[in-house]
Amino acid sequence: MITTLIEGVLETRSNFILAAGAVCTLTAATMLLLMRNADIATRQQRIFAAIWVAIVAGVGVWTTHFVAMLGYRPDAALTYDLQLTLISIVVGVLLVGVPLAGTMFITEDRTRIIFGMIAGLGVAAMHLTGMSAIENCLATYNPFVLALGVIAGMGGFTFAMLQDLSVHGSHLRKGAGIVGGVCALHFVAMAAVSLDQVEAAVRGIGGSFLSILVAIISLAVFTMAMLATFNHRRTLAQLRAGV
Incomplete structure (x- = not known):
């Protein structure tokens, strides 16, 4: 089992593993910034923050997955259905971000x-949807290893959702739970999959187009999210100061 998990991780190039981890960490940090001081926010301000949390979480998990996939099995030259x-x-966004x-x-x-459990299952749903987009390979899964990955993801998100942000150190634990849940699910699930190339020629987007797509979408969303985050935090600081 341990050998299978290690092999699943090693099939992804190390620089892409680091890049995926960095994207996931940025996602968690942005979400936590939006969630801070929610106790003093008006309902309208909380709804504003919640919308951005949903978008950032969904796009962040998606970006983490496909950044890692760009470095997965470079010998297979994977193509994807757009x-x-x-x-x-x-x-x-719907199954991870909204919960x-x-x-x-x-x-x-x-x-x-x-x-938290729904969000963990949502990461699994997003992962499997993304994997089903692979066109030139047929994916088969070891159900036991895949279930282990789903449980790890659910556990990470459940741990994160139980953190009280008013307690010292809870932000770090919440962020670690989110990052750990996403990364554990992805890499354990990748250890569960076997890809067999399909001989028939299939049209789809390749690594170059996918990398551009991921970069454009993620940069656009995270840029807007950071601007919204700073504006939201400034508004809450003014509210706390009674301005």
Whole structure:
């Protein structure tokens, strides 16, 4: 089992592993900045922040996945169906981002656990949708290893959602839970998959086009998100100061 997991990680080039981890960390940090001081925000301000949390979480998880996939199995020259690739963004926003954003309005631990589990399952759904976009290879999975990855992802997000942001050090633990959940699910799930190349020629987007697509979408979203984050935090600081 351990050998299988290690081989799954080693099939991705190390520089892309680091890049994917950096994107995931940036995603978590942006989300935490948006979530901070939510207790003093008006309902309208909280809704504004929640919308951006959902978008950042969904696009961030999607970007993490495809950055890692750009470095996966360079010998296979993977191609992707553009429509399914774009659909996987929507899956990420709806099934990962929305549950995470929903925790901004909920204080009950039981409900937070449920939302964390849904978000973990959402990462799995986004991952599998993204993998189904591969056109020139047939993917088969070891169900036990795949289930282990899904459980790890759910565990990371559940841990993150249970953190009380008013407690010292909770932001770091929450961020670690999110990053750990996403990365554990992705790399364990990649250890579970076997790709067999399909002989028939299939048209699809290749690595060069995919890298440009990922860069454009992620840069656009994160740039707008950071601007929205700074504006949101300035507004909350003024509210706290009574300005």
